[in-house]
Amino acid sequence: MVTEALLVIAAAGVGGLTYARWRRGALYEALEKRLDAIRASARVDVGSLLQRPVPSFESRLTRLTEALPTTTIDTLRREALQLVRPERSYIPTHKKGGTVAYETLFETAPSIVALYQSREMCDLISRIVGMDVRPTPIYDQSSLSVLFYEKPGDHIGWHYDHNFYRGRHFTVLLPIINEGTAGGGLSHATLKAKIGSTETDVATPPNSLIVFEGARVNHKVTPIIEGERRLVISMTYCSDNRANVVQGAVRRIKDVAFFGPRALWT
Ligand SMILES: O=C(O)CCC(=O)C(=O)O
Ligand SMILES: [Fe+2]
Numbered sequence: 001m002v003t004e005a006l007l008v009i010a011a012a013g014v015g016g017l018t019y020a021r022w023r024r025g026a027l028y029e030a031l032e033k034r035l036d037a038i039r040a041s042a043r044v045d046v047g048s049l050l051q052r053p054v055p056s057f058e059s060r061l062t063r064l065t066e067a068l069p070t071t072t073i074d075t076l077r078r079e080a081l082q083l084v085r086p087e088r089s090y091i092p093t094h095k096k097g098g099t100v101a102y103e104t105l106f107e108t109a110p111s112i113v114a115l116y117q118s119r120e121m122c123d124l125i126s127r128i129v130g131m132d133v134r135p136t137p138i139y140d141q142s143s144l145s146v147l148f149y150e151k152p153g154d155h156i157g158w159h160y161d162h163n164f165y166r167g168r169h170f171t172v173l174l175p176i177i178n179e180g181t182a183g184g185g186l187s188h189a190t191l192k193a194k195i196g197s198t199e200t201d202v203a204t205p206p207n208s209l210i211v212f213e214g215a216r217v218n219h220k221v222t223p224i225i226e227g228e229r230r231l232v233i234s235m236t237y238c239s240d241n242r243a244n245v246v247q248g249a250v251r252r253i254k255d256v257a258f259f260g261p262r263a264l265w266t
Helices: 002-041 070-081 102-108 112-118 119-129 245-259 261-265
Strands: 063-064 088-093 095-100 144-149 156-161 169-179 191-195 198-201 209-212 217-220 229-238
Touching: 002 102, 002 112, 070 112, 070 229, 088 102, 088 119, 102 112, 102 156, 112 119, 112 144, 119 209, 119 229, 156 191, 169 245
Parallel strands: none
Antiparallel strands: 063 209, 088 095, 095 144, 095 156, 144 229, 156 217, 169 209, 169 229, 191 198, 191 217
16 A cells, blocks of 8 residues: 555656656757747847957957947847846845846847847857857756846855856846946946956946856956946857766756756756
8 A cells, every 4th residue: 555655656757747847848849949039030139249359368368348339239238127036045144136037038038039149149249259159058047047136235245256157157247237337337236256366346337248258267346335337248158068978067057056846847
């Protein structure tokens, strides 16, 4: 009797897991189709971005100011502000803030997805880092996200952006809102990066484009205070998207910490 009951429970468990996995598979197939549609329809005007001189990437970090036309930033900001409530994560001492993941952006933010996927962005980042890079896969929740710093204390502690792929992996940040009572009307959220042994402040006013090798450059964001707000589009590009088994497993564990158990089935 007891054995039978256990068997039934085990079968139900396996059935449930298989079903959940199948559902995620179906979701990613649907997202791939949606991505094709977005690529075909949503055009983002990157203005003269590609005509700009390519800055040096010797320190594995660089930034451009006034990266995109104002009208493009306005569109991206409008889409970001329409997003459903971001998922808030609180990982003690590491991160407090909101994140909207890639798959959610497909529904409500086609221009943000189109910018990330655009030929122009791939070309620009490839030229800056000196190797051909592409967007990271659709099932990786960190490929593209919008980060919301909007409650007092929202911040990210010192970290490297883990590289889950065989190739080199680069992080590209595009702040679209940064307002508060620090210098220049910006928020107190300051991006700090360690270049060698030197800690540098990286200015992140709206419409700056920060490109860095997050897996090699330790970085953090200091807390915002009451009444401040900072929204950042965070994109990752990679020179070889393939991942070995260990890299895939580590990515899932990290995604589960940030986005919950649904990320297990990716
Ligand atoms: O918000 C920022 O400036 C940094 C975010 C970050 O560390 C990341 O997206 O990896
Ligand atoms: Fe990071």
